[in-house]
Amino acid sequence: MAVKLLSGLLNFIYPARCPVCGDIIVPQGESCCLSCRGRLKYVEEPYCLKCGKPLAKEDEEFCSDCLRKNRLFDYGRVVFIYDELMSKSIYSFKYGGRQEYASFYAEEILKRYERQIKEISPDALVPIPLHKSRYRKRGYNQAELIAAELSKRSGVPVLPRLLERAKKTRPQKDLNEAERENNLKRAFKMGRNDVSLETVLLIDDIYTTGSTLDSAAGCLRESGVQRVYFIVLSTSQR
Ligand SMILES: [Zn+2]
Ligand SMILES: [Zn+2]
Numbered sequence: 001m002a003v004k005l006l007s008g009l010l011n012f013i014y015p016a017r018c019p020v021c022g023d024i025i026v027p028q029g030e031s032c033c034l035s036c037r038g039r040l041k042y043v044e045e046p047y048c049l050k051c052g053k054p055l056a057k058e059d060e061e062f063c064s065d066c067l068r069k070n071r072l073f074d075y076g077r078v079v080f081i082y083d084e085l086m087s088k089s090i091y092s093f094k095y096g097g098r099q100e101y102a103s104f105y106a107e108e109i110l111k112r113y114e115r116q117i118k119e120i121s122p123d124a125l126v127p128i129p130l131h132k133s134r135y136r137k138r139g140y141n142q143a144e145l146i147a148a149e150l151s152k153r154s155g156v157p158v159l160p161r162l163l164e165r166a167k168k169t170r171p172q173k174d175l176n177e178a179e180r181e182n183n184l185k186r187a188f189k190m191g192r193n194d195v196s197l198e199t200v201l202l203i204d205d206i207y208t209t210g211s212t213l214d215s216a217a218g219c220l221r222e223s224g225v226q227r228v229y230f231i232v233l234s235t236s237q238r
Pocket of ligand 1: 018019020021022023032033035036
C-alpha cells in the first residue's frame with residue numbers, strides 16, 4: 001500500500017515519459033503513449049533468416065549482405081525499423097540521459113522474441129561494448145542497459161565485461177564499406193577468460209551491416225564459444 005502510494009506520488013511529481021516521443025505518457029500507467037504505440041514500426045516477415053533485416057521480396061531467404069559475406073554469427077533478430085520515431089527515441093536514450101528507456105526496449109524485445117530466446121537458451125547475454133573513451137564520455141553503454149533489463153526479465157545472466165574493444169575504431173558512419181570491414185577486424189578482444197560458455201546472445205541497439213556483430217562473434221568463437229546469436233533493437237528498412 002505504502003509502495004503504491006509512493007509510486008503514485010512519484011508519478012505525480014515526475015510523470016513517466018514516453019520512451020518513444022519523450023512526452024508525458026497518456027494514458028498514465030502504459031509503457032508508452034497509445035498514439036506512439038500505434039505508430040511504432042516492427043520488423044515483419046519477410047526478413048533475412050540470417051541477420052533479421054527486412055527483405056524486399058517474399059521469396060528471398062537472405063539479404064544481399066548475408067549472401068555475400070561469410071557470417072560469423074549463427075543468426076540474429078531485430079525488433080524495430082529504425083525510422084524517425086525510433087531514431088529520436090534511441091537518440092534520447094544514448095545521448096539524452098534517458099537510461100530508463102531500456103526497460104521499455106527489453107519488454108518489446110521479449111514480447112517479440114521470448115520464445116526464440118528460450119529456444120536458443122543462451123548461457124549469457126553479452127552487450128556490444130563501447131570503446132573505453134566513449135564509455136567515459138557517455139557514462140553508460142546503451143547496449144549494456146538493454147541487456148541488464150533483459151536479464152532481469154529472462155533470468156539469463158548478463159556478462160558486460162566479456163568483450164572489450166581492442167582499439168579505438170573510427171565511427172563506422174564516416175567510412176565506406178571496405179574501410180568498415182578493416183576498421184572492425186580485430187575490433188574486439190576477450191575481457192575475461194574465467195568463464196566458459198557454449199552459447200552467447202549478443203545485444204545491441206542499432207544494426208547496420210552486421211560487421212560489428214560479425215567481429216564480436218568471431219572473437220567469441222576464437223575463445224571457444226560455439227554458438228553466437230544476437231538481438232538488436234532496430235535496423236534501417238533495407
Ligand atoms: Zn509517445
Ligand atoms: Zn541478412
